[in-house]
Structure formats: structure tokens, C-alpha cells
Amino acid sequence: MAVNQSHADVVVVGGGIAGACAAISAAEAGAEVVLLERSGSTGGTSALAAGHFYLGGGTPVQVATGFEDTVEAMFDYLMAVTPEPDATKIRAYCTDSVAHFHWLEAHGVEFERTFYPGKAVVQPGTEGLMWTGDEKVWPYRDQAKPAPRGHKIAALAEQGGSQVMRVMAAALERAGVRVRCEGKVTDLLTDEAGAVVGVRCRDESIVRANAVVLATGGYVMNPEMLETYTPVLAANAVPLGTPTDDGSGILLGQSVGGALAHMDGAFLTASFYPPADLLKGIVVNAEGVRFVAEDSYHGRMAAAVMGESRAYLIVDAATMAWPELPMIKFIDGWETIAEMEAALGIPDGELAATLRDYNAAAARGEDPVLHKHPDWLAPLDTGPWAAFHLTPPEATYVGFTLGGLRTTVDGQVCRADGSVIDGLYAAGACASTIVQDGSGYSSGTCLGESSYFGRRAGAHAAGGSA
Ligand SMILES: Cc1cc2nc3c(=O)[nH]c(=O)nc-3n(C[C@H](O)[C@H](O)[C@H](O)COP(=O)(O)OP(=O)(O)OC[C@H]3O[C@@H](n4cnc5c(N)ncnc54)[C@H](O)[C@@H]3O)c2cc1C
Incomplete structure (x- = not known):
């Protein structure tokens, strides 16, 4: 049987927030982009998310609601709450946060210029901003000037993620990305030098590419990986995610020499607030x-x-x-x-x-x-x-994983010795970027870093910058 072969400048594997942002960014940089999604539609776990993006440094929502924030304050906070902070990534994320806010809005992710003052896991309404971390909690309030940074797309309660991913599906179409669903990637193709030059799908079809961006989500639905890396989550929490959070992208990256980082990181929660009085x-x-x-x-x-x-x-x-x-x-x-x-x-x-x-x-x-x-x-x-x-x-605790492939600030996947694997990128929950553990987690960091570092990976893979 003849193998179905095609070519693209950039192949993005996975159609959640990281993959969508990577694909849009690569396409806007002029690349011909194919996005392969194993499910029947794009969205992934991102579509389940409440819809918080951790953004700051003086976003229009912060300004409109009377909160002063600076790049330095956001940087100091993220450095303080992260066990082994990657200053380069945190610096880039904070410096570009306002620009990233504008990029999201330009692509249809709208945030209300309103603030929700209550202590809640997610604001019940469509308010654009609330406190979603430990900014006012000691010792962090002494280490960085507190500001609320949990920006939620204008959607009710927990419906933010599905709204974000609807918007992203339209943005993918506008950018001219070729989206192929039911396209599970099972192997990475390499040349003699070890560079990644394409992918093979479950149906044996092959897409050759100059670069491949893995954006396949986390591994909370892979019991063996949970036992190995995050036994605390395995023993104590109900996995929160979609069945495709089975670590396939992490395993693909490892198959060509990619190293892992902060794999023991997990977010768990059994929040006892609201009501705030219980605090x-x-x-x-x-x-x-x-x-x-x-x-x-x-x-x-x-x-x-x-x-x-x-x-x-x-x-x-x-x-x-x-x-x-x-x-x-x-x-x-x-x-x-x-x-x-x-x-x-x-x-x-x-x-x-x-x-x-x-x-x-x-x-x-x-x-x-x-x-x-x-x-x-x-x-x-x-x-x-x-x-x-x-x-x-x-x-009853629920949780998801935070660790993933080791990457550079531009999403290039690294080997254990720090060298990059040519042609291979990773972003989102299958990569390790900013958040490393549940103790330092602020709601919105996952969608924030997945979208931001997804964009960087896509642009770099296309040969430009985000
Ligand atoms: C209930 C819930 C609420 C949350 N709320 C928030 C929130 O408000 N803010 C926040 O920051 N974070 C939140 N998170 C975490 C956040 O949703 C995830 O970290 C984030 O969505 C990960 O995005 P992603 O693009 O990396 O992965 P995903 O959105 O999971 O996308 C990965 C995609 O890759 C596809 N895929 C997987 N393997 C393959 C393969 N081999 N070939 C092809 N396709 C493949 C999957 O089908 C999927 O569509 C929440 C998580 C949950 C579970």
C-alpha cells in the first residue's frame, strides 16, 4: 500500500491552546502550517479550563480597574514562588505580558475591564480580573508588590476555556492553518544527524516538515507515568483532564533524545473557599x-x-x-x-x-x-x-501534571546536556516553562504560558520571532 506523504514548513502536533497559538504564530510568520489533532476536533484540555490567563505588568484590565502593576513586580513574584526559577523565561513572559494580552485580544479573546473582588476559585460572572495566586500571602507580599493578575475571558464561571478554544478555532482558520483531526502522531522522523524532519501518524501517513512543534498536553491520564513521576497525585487525587492527556508528546520527545524537567510537579486542589469566611x-x-x-x-x-x-x-x-x-x-x-x-x-x-x-x-x-x-x-x-x-x-482532591520536556525560551527541545534537538519544539503542558509545582502555582499560569510560549515556539519554528 502506498504511504500517504505530504510536506509542510511547520507541523504542530495538538490543537489545544499551545498548539493553536504556535500554529497561528507560525502561519503569521509566513510558514505553511499543518496542525495534527488526534481527536475529532481541536480544543483539548484547554477547552475544559476555567479560562484564567496569568497576565500583568499593567494590562488594560489592570489599569481600567485601578490596579498598579509593573513588569518588575510580576517578575519578582514569579521568581519568588518558583522553586528553581528560569529567569530568562520568566523575564520574557513578564516583559511581553501586556503585548501578549493585546495579541490574545487581537485574535478574539476578549477580557472585560472589570474586577471581581471576592475570594473564589473562579469568578462566577464575566469579570475580567481577580486575585488567583499568593500575591497577598506572606512572604510573597513582602517580596513583590502585590497585584491581581488572573485575567479571565469574558465568559460565565468555568466556561472560559471552551470560549477561548472556539475563538482559537476561528483564528486558526483565518491564519490559513491546515487542521487535520483524527490525526494522531505516533512517531517523529529524524535524519542521520538526529534532527526532526517530520511525523508519522497512526494511519501510517507521513508529514515531512522543517520543524515540528509538540503541543500534546500533560500526562495526568497516563497511570504509569503518574506512578513514576507524581506518586502524590496518583495516590491522592482524581485526574483532571481529557483522555488524550496521556503524555504522548512527552514520550515522542524522549524518543529522539529530549530531556525532561520538573516532572514531579503537580497541581492539586480541594479548595475550601468560597465562602471566604472559612479562611x-x-x-x-x-x-x-x-x-x-x-x-x-x-x-x-x-x-x-x-x-x-x-x-x-x-x-x-x-x-x-x-x-x-x-x-x-x-x-x-x-x-x-x-x-x-x-x-x-x-x-x-x-x-x-x-x-x-x-x-x-x-x-x-x-x-x-x-x-x-x-x-x-x-x-x-x-x-x-x-x-x-x-x-x-x-x-476529594483533583489534580493535573505540570512537568514536561525541557525547552529553551523559544521552545526548542533540549537534550540532557542542554544542546537543542534541531527541528523539534514543545509548548504547553507537555513542556516545562514557568510553573513547576503546585505550591507556586497561580491560576492562569498554564493558559498564560501555553499561549505565550506556544507563540514563541511557532514563530521560531517558522524562522521568525513572535
Ligand atoms: C478543569 C480544568 C480547569 C483548568 N483551568 C485552567 C485555567 O483557568 N487557567 C489555566 O491557566 N489553566 C487551567 N487548567 C490547565 C490548562 O487547561 C492546561 O494546562 C492547558 O489547557 C494545556 O494546554 P495544552 O495546549 O498544552 O494542552 P491541551 O489543551 O490538552 O491540548 C493538547 C491537544 O493535543 C492533542 N494530542 C495529544 N496527543 C496527540 C498526538 N499524539 N497527536 C495529535 N494530537 C495529540 C489532544 O487531543 C489535545 O487536543 C485547567 C485544567 C483543567 C483540567
Whole structure:
């Protein structure tokens, strides 16, 4: 049987946000682009996303809603929250953030010039901006001037991602990208020197290319890879994503010598807010000791809880509220702290001591232990008291992966020795760019970095710059 062979300047593998932005960018740089998508339509996990993009440095939404932000403040924040920050990538991302905002809007991703002031995982309405990270949480608020940077496309609640990907599908068409669905890539083709020169699909068809951009998403649906790289996620969380998040692009990159980075990175969450009042409670471990500031972003809270054998959210009658998302488990209420200690298996007097010290400081508007923001400080001295279980499996965690192929700032895939593999690029959740772990994650970083570094990869693959 004759093999179906074709040629393109750039082949993009995967039609989520990273692949769409890479393909559009490459096409706008003058390349003939083929996008191969294994599903029946483009969209990927990006279409499931809430629709936050982490952008800053003085975007039109920040300016219109009265928030001052600078490239330096955004840079300082991302450097501070990232375990092993890649200063070159973070610098580029922050410097170009306002321009990237304009690029997204020019391609149809519209953001309302409005701000949602509540503490929520996603704003319920179409507001364009909210706090989606740890900018106001100690120690970061002392290391970088806080500003809200969670920009959401003008769509209700969690419908942002599907709206973004509808817009991107139209933008792909306008840019003249040839999109081929049901086109799963199974192999990369290389020349004698090891450069990537095309792809083979499941139906054996071949597309030769000057460059290939992998944009195939993460690996949360690949149990073997989860066991190997992110056992904490495998053991404690329900995988959040689409079935195609099976790491195929990461494996393709590895098959030609690509190295991996930050593969142990995972985002987990079982957010107990909204309602925001629950942030006035305290989170303690099996010894009755606080270990994380309760006003932390929900991903940071989850990462801290994973380090403990047990964790509880403790509230008093004045702060008691029911979480809007049914992810953490209500245990019971008690008339005395001693009864609560006994029921939770916390050593006698330990929780009482924690509450005594916390309440005394909170009454002065202080938290000398974990520096919780004064907005969330209130003595928990009105009985009865109640506890919620924050530990899995009693609490239900969901999560996705953050690590991927090691890349340069322009998305070129690197070998373990740092050399680049000619002709091969990666972007989005199959690459490691800015976000490295759940503790330093701010909502919007994935769509933000996938779109921005997708554009850079596409432009570089086409021989230009984004
Ligand atoms: C419920 C949920 C909400 C989220 N909300 C947000 C949010 O608001 N903000 C944020 O920043 N992040 C969010 N995230 C994370 C974010 O959605 C992802 O990190 C991001 O969408 C990844 O984009 P991508 O383009 O790399 O991958 P995807 O969007 O998954 O696209 C990859 C595409 O590649 C295709 N593909 C895979 N393998 C192959 C192959 N071998 N051949 C051809 N095609 C292939 C897939 O079918 C898919 O279409 C959320 C995640 C989830 C699950």
C-alpha cells in the first residue's frame, strides 16, 4: 500500500491552546502550517479550563480597574514562588505580558475591564480580573508588590476555556492553518544527524516538515507515568483532564533524545473557599499545630496538606460556613476544645494551646507564626467549634501534571546536556516553562504560558520571532 506523504514548513502536533497559538504564530510568520489533532476536533484540555490567563505588568484590565502593576513586580513574584526559577523565561513572559494580552485580544479573546473582588476559585460572572495566586500571602507580599493578575475571558464561571478554544478555532482558520483531526502522531522522523524532519501518524501517513512543534498536553491520564513521576497525585487525587492527556508528546520527545524537567510537579486542589469566611479558620495537623497560612491560594494549601499525615480546618460558631464546592469533609461540632481534641485524635491540650495563642494574637490583628493577612484574622473563641477533614481520601482532591520536556525560551527541545534537538519544539503542558509545582502555582499560569510560549515556539519554528 502506498504511504500517504505530504510536506509542510511547520507541523504542530495538538490543537489545544499551545498548539493553536504556535500554529497561528507560525502561519503569521509566513510558514505553511499543518496542525495534527488526534481527536475529532481541536480544543483539548484547554477547552475544559476555567479560562484564567496569568497576565500583568499593567494590562488594560489592570489599569481600567485601578490596579498598579509593573513588569518588575510580576517578575519578582514569579521568581519568588518558583522553586528553581528560569529567569530568562520568566523575564520574557513578564516583559511581553501586556503585548501578549493585546495579541490574545487581537485574535478574539476578549477580557472585560472589570474586577471581581471576592475570594473564589473562579469568578462566577464575566469579570475580567481577580486575585488567583499568593500575591497577598506572606512572604510573597513582602517580596513583590502585590497585584491581581488572573485575567479571565469574558465568559460565565468555568466556561472560559471552551470560549477561548472556539475563538482559537476561528483564528486558526483565518491564519490559513491546515487542521487535520483524527490525526494522531505516533512517531517523529529524524535524519542521520538526529534532527526532526517530520511525523508519522497512526494511519501510517507521513508529514515531512522543517520543524515540528509538540503541543500534546500533560500526562495526568497516563497511570504509569503518574506512578513514576507524581506518586502524590496518583495516590491522592482524581485526574483532571481529557483522555488524550496521556503524555504522548512527552514520550515522542524522549524518543529522539529530549530531556525532561520538573516532572514531579503537580497541581492539586480541594479548595475550601468560597465562602471566604472559612479562611478565618485555622488549619492544623495531627499534632494540633498550624503549618500553612490559611489565606494561601488553594493549590499552595493542597501542597502543604500533602506533607502532613492528617490536616483539619477548625472553625468556631462565628466563622462556620459550608464550602460551596463539596470537596472537603465536615466531621462534627463540639461544645469544648477538649472534646474536639479527643474526637480528632490530637494530643491533649495541643489544639487548645494553638487556639489560645492564635486567638490572643488575632485579637491584636497579628499572626506572628504564619503571618496570615490581617483581613482574615479573627479570634476563634465562640463555641461550639467544628472541624473539616482536609486529608484525602476524606477530602476529594483533583489534580493535573505540570512537568514536561525541557525547552529553551523559544521552545526548542533540549537534550540532557542542554544542546537543542534541531527541528523539534514543545509548548504547553507537555513542556516545562514557568510553573513547576503546585505550591507556586497561580491560576492562569498554564493558559498564560501555553499561549505565550506556544507563540514563541511557532514563530521560531517558522524562522521568525513572535
Ligand atoms: C478543569 C480544568 C480547569 C483548568 N483551568 C485552567 C485555567 O483557568 N487557567 C489555566 O491557566 N489553566 C487551567 N487548567 C490547565 C490548562 O487547561 C492546561 O494546562 C492547558 O489547557 C494545556 O494546554 P495544552 O495546549 O498544552 O494542552 P491541551 O489543551 O490538552 O491540548 C493538547 C491537544 O493535543 C492533542 N494530542 C495529544 N496527543 C496527540 C498526538 N499524539 N497527536 C495529535 N494530537 C495529540 C489532544 O487531543 C489535545 O487536543 C485547567 C485544567 C483543567 C483540567
